[in-house]
Amino acid sequence: MSKRNVSRRQFLNYTLTGVGGFMAAGILMPMVRFAVDPVLKASASGGFIPTSQKVSELTAEPIRVDYTFDQIDGWYESQVTNTAWVYKADDGKIVALSPVCKHLGCTVAWNTDKEHPEQFFCPCHNGRYTKNGVNVPGTPPIKPLDVYETQEKDGILYLGLLKPHEGA
Amino acid sequence: MKWNYKEVGLYQESKEYVDSLIIPMNPISFGVQMKHFSSMHEFMGILTMEVEKQLKGRLLLMPELTYWSEGQDKADLIEIWKIKLAETDFKHVFWITSDSEWKRYEDELPGSLLWIPSIRLEHLEEGQARQMMNDQVHQMLDMLTQSWNK
Numbered sequence: 001m002s003k004r005n006v007s008r009r010q011f012l013n014y015t016l017t018g019v020g021g022f023m024a025a026g027i028l029m030p031m032v033r034f035a036v037d038p039v040l041k042a043s044a045s046g047g048f049i050p051t052s053q054k055v056s057e058l059t060a061e062p063i064r065v066d067y068t069f070d071q072i073d074g075w076y077e078s079q080v081t082n083t084a085w086v087y088k089a090d091d092g093k094i095v096a097l098s099p100v101c102k103h104l105g106c107t108v109a110w111n112t113d114k115e116h117p118e119q120f121f122c123p124c125h126n127g128r129y130t131k132n133g134v135n136v137p138g139t140p141p142i143k144p145l146d147v148y149e150t151q152e153k154d155g156i157l158y159l160g161l162l163k164p165h166e167g168a
Numbered sequence: 169m170k171w172n173y174k175e176v177g178l179y180q181e182s183k184e185y186v187d188s189l190i191i192p193m194n195p196i197s198f199g200v201q202m203k204h205f206s207s208m209h210e211f212m213g214i215l216t217m218e219v220e221k222q223l224k225g226r227l228l229l230m231p232e233l234t235y236w237s238e239g240q241d242k243a244d245l246i247e248i249w250k251i252k253l254a255e256t257d258f259k260h261v262f263w264i265t266s267d268s269e270w271k272r273y274e275d276e277l278p279g280s281l282l283w284i285p286s287i288r289l290e291h292l293e294e295g296q297a298r299q300m301m302n303d304q305v306h307q308m309l310d311m312l313t314q315s316w317n318k
Binding site for chain 1: 178182185186221222223224225226309313316
């Protein structure tokens with residue numbers, strides 16, 4: 001019988017190595033995962049959240065863009081929908097402004113005050129901002145609107161961190 | 169501003185800008201209407217949260233005023249609120265509810281009653297519910313800003 005070329009000793013060795021290998025891998029894999037986890041995370045989108053807005057559809061007129069993300073806020077984990085006012089500036093750059101009024105945190109809207117068209121208007125205390133987000137002197141806000149970092153990926157607009165306005 | 173430690177602090181610092189008070193009202197019961205009332209409570213929570221988010225800087229949102237649908241006298245409730253509100257500087261007080269019982273007390277309530285029919289959100293799809301909620305929120309925002317501009 002030519003098939004009996006594996007001895008009992010060899011057979012046991014093979015099986016033990018095999019099973020032992022699986023066990024070692026089972027123990028080591030999670031450890032390796034933990035060790036390289038930060039690396040894996042960094043390769044994700046880097047805090048940029050996708051919106052449903054196509055970049056090619058943006059114009060010089062600011063439009064409302066909503067985006068949704070999971071927020072863990074103290075005790076609560078919830079889905080939060082935030083808004084940005086987005087338009088294309090004259091130099092072709094995309095500008096995304098936070099809608100949160102720098103006075104007391106109401107939500108501003110574009111072009112809703114009939115007496116002052118082409119401005120962001122806060123309905124709470126009549127605060128106003130020009131199109132580039134700078135507060136109009138003489139109205140309650142003392143700072144310009146915050147600006148989102150933006151990114152374009154596959155034609156879709158991504159919004160990043162909020163930064164204080166630069167051209168203030 | 170919400171009724172929490174941080175934002176009440178903000179309210180106390182900037183009182184002169186916050187002239188509106190929002191009081192959501194919701195009945196409770198262990199009876200047949202238990203389910204209905206819990207749905208109303210959910211609806212009211214989302215509605216007032218969204219309105220507060222939009223107009224944060226000018227209004228203070230009270231925690232929901234809860235009362236028994238039966239056996240609790242609404243006139244008593246109004247009486248104590250009248251006394252307490254007289255001690256504050258709020259120019260606009262809005263009572264928001266889905267409970268139609270309050271319509272009978274509209275004239276006695278200090279401030280304006282905004283009665284908003286509750287939407288059964290649990291019967292709707294996510295997108296649809298969001299859309300309907302947005303419409304309601306916009307209606308309420310309009311009502312509030314209108315009474316400010318009067």
